[in-house]
Amino acid sequence: MSPLPPQPLSPLDGRYRAAVEGLGDHLSEAGLNRARVLVEVEWLLFLADHRMFGSAPVDAEQARALRSWAVEFGQPEIDELARLEATTRHDVKAVEYLVRQRLADQGLTELAELTHFACTSEDVNNLSYGITLRSALTDVWLPAFDLVLGKLRELAVEHRAQPMLAHTHGQPATPTTFGKEIAVVVHRLQRQRERIVAVEFPAKFSGATGTFSAHLAADPDADWPALSREFVTRLGLTWNPLTTQIESHDGQAELFGRIAHANRILHNLATDIWTYISMGYLTQIPQAGATGSSTMPHKINPIRFENAEANLELSSALLDALAATLTTSRLQRDLTDSTTQRNIGVALGHSLLALDNLGRGLGEIAVNPQALAADLEANQEVLAEAIQTVIRAEVTAGRSSIADPYALLKELTRGKRATASDLAEFIRGLDIGDAAKERLLALTPASYTGLASELVDYLD
DSSP, X not given: OOOOSOOOSSTTTTTTHHHHHHXXXXXXXXXXXHHHHHHHHHHHHHHHHTTGGGOOOOOHHHHHHHHHHHHTOOHHHHHHHHHHHHHHOOHHHHHHHHHHHHXXXXXXXXXXXXXXTTOOHHHHHHHHHHHHHHHHIIIIIHHHHHXXXXXXXXXXXXXXXXXXXXXXXXXXXXXXXXXXXXXXXXXXXXXXXXXHHTOOOEEOOOOTTSSOHHHHHHOXXXXXXXXXXXXXXXXXXXXXXXXXXXXXXHHHHHHHHHXXXXXXXXHHHXXXXXXXXXXXXXXXXXXXXXXXOSSOTTOOOOHHHHHHHHHHHHHHHHHHHHHHHHTOOSTTOOSHHHHHHTTHHHHHHHHHHHHHHHHHHHTTXXXXXXXXXXXXXXXXXXXXXXXXXXXXXXHHTTSOOOSOHHHHXXXXXXXXXOOHHHHHHHHHTSSSOHHHHHHHHXXXXXXXXXXXXXXXXXXX
16 A cells, blocks of 8 residues: 555644634644744843843844744744754754844844843743743634633523423423523533633743752842743733742643533533434524435434534543643653643644534524424423422411322322323312412413523523
């Protein structure tokens, strides 16, 4: 068998690339290197601005050009870094040399030794991961998450009063409304979103073992912790004063745990929507040209929700592994975190792909009121809860002498199908007050939804 031309190994870079490519701008190797270049540039400009070691602030136009080059990092820089790393065999050292080359090109060779000054590679790396992860979350993942959240909110409000038979343990249960059940999911996701955006991005900038040793050797009089804090916070990150060679990754672990939690809520949604479709409560809107089965022409498969389910499982598994691995480092550091962090994009990519499928899938379903009404009508026995509860209230009020109302209704309905006329006859014969009797006679499974519709207002 002849070999194929070079192919992407991951489906995220192949079949599903269009759905997730936005993350590549942030969490790819090139995205990481762009952030590294930015950090190196900002650090040397920061040192010059503070006139460290007799340096002078860089001319405003020169500084602007240097920053613009870092931000516009593209294919020429990617290619040059590959060439440099082939020699250095060290990714961050290659970035340092690239920045030095740029300084020479701009006539700023006097600043060359401020490049990567007193830095360990992880000083640059942890800031770069903080920058890229924050931007990936803000610019790509959260907008996709919010799109799904918005569609779910619309469904909840639109169908807030649509009666639906509930199922607990897979069995017919007290009716609810479709909108209220979707509102439950929205409420859970909103709560988790708040926790995701509240996660801090801790960062360190304190040298080889987090002690500022080289810094102090170079200038014993400088307040290096204060300078470090100023630099880190200027980049929009949270300064961590106590670290080993690496930042401890607790912030990342918290973030990944919270995204995994959101994934699992979405997974619950995907499996429930799939089930509602199989029950006929939801119908799927045929998409022009689409094929559901290679042999059964009638089928519309719920593939959007199945795809989402699988990708949410993959994403959560990877995020769990990242959170578990990144919080452990042998003594003052080992290299496991470096390899592990390169899979952050893969973990978020599977979540983003799931969000894309959920967003599309939610736009391709419709509530089936006829099926919902038929199922409610066929399960009159769910009113047993209401009847026995009203009897209890009547007994307490002294308007009934019925003993053990629960057992009475259990005998009438458990494991049996009761018709509306069966229940009406039973209610008419009850020893309860007339007002209570009239209330029960007017009740139907479709009207026995309590405050379900009103509860949707709690989304606001």
